[in-house]
Amino acid sequence: MIEERFDAIVVGAGMAGNAAALAMAKRGMKVLQLERGEYSGSKNVQGAILYADMLEKLIPDFREDAPLERHLVEQRFWMMDDRSHVGLHYCSDEFNEQRPNRYTIIRAQFDKWFSSKVREAGATVLCETTVTELAQDANGKVVGVRTDRGDGEVHADVVVLAEGVNGLLGTRAGLRERPKPDKVALAVKEMHFLPRETIEERFNLEGDEGVVIEAVGTISRGMTGMGFIYANKECISLGIGCLVADFQRTGETPYGLLDRFKRHPSVGRLIKGSEVKEYSAHLIPEGGYKAIPQLYGEGWVVVGDAAQLNNAIHREGSNLAMTSGRIAAEAISQVRSRRAPMSAENLALYKRMLDDSFVIKDLKKYKDMPTLMHTNSQNFFLTYPQLVSRAMQNFVRVDGTPKTEKEKVTLKSFVNARSWIGLFGDAFRLARAWR
Ligand SMILES: Cc1cc2nc3c(=O)[nH]c(=O)nc-3n(C[C@H](O)[C@H](O)[C@H](O)COP(=O)(O)OP(=O)(O)OC[C@H]3O[C@@H](n4cnc5c(N)ncnc54)[C@H](O)[C@@H]3O)c2cc1C
Structure with missing residues (x-):
């Protein structure tokens, strides 16, 4: 167990955790980041669209070496019934810009790269380390964490909870409730590999241009949910997700839905002849504004999916995660620069800054x-x-x-x-x- 004391401990090395750890390390803070996966990204699942603006605020020159797949020039929305789809397609050559706005990525590769930037900035990153408990003092203030590496505690002035949608740590410590079945979706995803030229031909793409398809309709069998098809360089990410409460109510299975989605005539022709190399399942927080828990307390803040910060209407999550991580880091750094304690009163600054950002403004807009x-x-x-x-x-x-x-x-x-x-x-x- 590490004996030294840190300015901040970040639990989780997904989008939110990496953003928070990077932003604090860049400000000269002594940061420890703990990730239960073999490496950052090894456990993470996303479609995945990356929103450049939010990453640029952390790593302005990310395009130089980030593992990006395709930049998006086209967005298709499909309303499907069992044999057809009605589509709204937006495609623009303007997206072939110098600094494209959105990309497809593969999270395992991307998170690994993101994590390398966190290390370069000076943070200590420990993988294969599960945080089992928050260490609290007699007054309930969070003072550090306990991990599966040993009996001792690692201490820090503040703990940033970036543990993703399940958020077991926070719920176990009584900081928030477990997400309810009607507030969380279960999504399943497959990666279909095809030669690059076949993908470009089927999706009408040139070079590194990319397209994403978001689909609703009878594919979700009357449940609240969506399907997606994203073109990468040499594979297609394809998946579908619905509210857990709806799966419970209907007895439908995620695999059954995915299978039907793949066999739909509009989808089948896009993935015909492909080789499936990866299969994953993950939860998505979809309760919106009303499901956001307490965001800060004595010695802690919560960011990203663990804070339910996900815009299901626009299918945005990673950008809210990165932004909340960055804003939490800025708030913590401001409190620190005043030499003030990491009390709930002072960490309320994080919430005030987040309220003022697109994250809460967008979630509030769609609160109903x-x-x-x-x-x-x-x-x-x-x-x-x-x-x-x-x-x-x-x-x-x-x-x-x-x-x-x-x-x-x-x-x-x-x-x-x-x-x-x-x-x-x-x-x-x-x-x-x-x-
Ligand atoms: C199928 C699917 C498709 C999606 N598509 C998109 C998309 O296209 N665009 C988009 O913007 N968003 C998308 N999202 C949402 C997006 O993936 C999330 O919003 C984003 O990953 C949240 O980042 P996070 O860092 O909060 O959580 P995560 O990325 O889940 O990271 C949490 C990390 O914490 C670690 N961890 C958890 N508990 C512990 C512990 N006790 N100790 C140590 N480590 C721990 C985990 O291993 C993990 O690495 C999608 C989600 C899914 C499931």
């Missing part, structure tokens, strides 16, 4: 969305996708039926399925939750 989606999942994830698909088929199929008659059929199908009151109610509730 998670409940709306969950309580209306049958309509939003099953009925409407089916209706929209049939309406589109009716619209484009040329069969001699007069157009006015076609419009009447489509309108009737919507009214029969939801009634006028239901349709207006859904539109109103959606608009109100979106504002």
